[in-house]
Amino acid sequence: MKGLVRFVAFCFIGTLIGLITAQHAVSGRFGVVSETRGAWTAWPGATSAKVDPYTRAHHLSYGLVPSNRFDTVEYEARADDAGRALDEDCTYLVSGPIPQARWWSLSALALDDTEEAAAGPRRGLVSGQLVYEADWSYRVAVSRELQPGNWLRLPDGGQLVLLMRLYTPVSAVLRQPLSADLPSIERQVCR
């Protein structure tokens, strides 16, 4: 009886360790196959000739058909520049120079979004629709509340992620995704 209890306990512990380490590796928290600069994380293996299993698993983990890895580079941010997790009750300023790509998009997601919520208005912006500054940099206010200028609406809750995609970037960015000009994410005010 004691042996059976031990067997069940160690099976449970082994399975739990396996699942937790796999989920952390796939989400990029171990930094084994992902790279981080500032608030942004990229999976450099995604644009290489042979994609590693962790990167492939990551790009399938949202339950979506992955983007075209030969043509698109993807970045995720789950925290601001100070390392604080994105909070639905805060307003953020995302700003930076135009990235070295033909066009690009910025979206706000929650990992447990319903399909209706994910498709909601102002949850994504595309470079051609933005208003730019005189020096061709851009500023996007990310908040649940209506903001003047470029406004990206935050989801109402859940684990928040900002997703930036560069389409047809220059070849240096395809080779080294974190060499791109990525925007800063500054927390402004919280309710």
Add this chain to the structure above:
Amino acid sequence: MKGLLFWTVCALLLAGVVHLGYVLIVPQFEMRAKIDELRQLAGNGALTVLSREDSVRLMGPDGRWLVHALCLYDLADGPMTINAAVPNSYWSMAIYSAAGETFYSLNDRQAGVERVDLMIRQPSEPVLDEEEELVLPNDDVFTVRAPDPLGVVVMRALAGEPAEYERTSEILARSSCRTRTN
């Protein structure tokens, strides 16, 4: 003490197996489930242009301004030929295996043409290297060898303004996918 060490080693081995199983196998199941979902929507061997709502739901947030057209293939029935009508602005075509691997891609700058003819061949046919596959052969048909018999072709075209979405959808809808039977 010896027993505890034995069970700890067993638990760590099991953790390793579960870890690898999760990373290697679960994504493949997810992609196959996604292909089944797409098949219900688009059928097999025919081109389907997704609505904006389906684009966002299946392809992600950029479905708001990227028009998506799908073509699911099963090479067991024969090679698949795709005749793609493409807009003047940005477009790309990616071919995914059933395991979720993007094994071929083409965009407007690489193709440089207004219509694209592409043939996907059976996995058993000889391998061409990447360079060879990107070169247009004499009959102007791009050819590519798929790693699996099952997969999906996804065409994406940019409709940067809301008014362009319908027009871009109409252009992609002039494309076709057919199984070539001899």
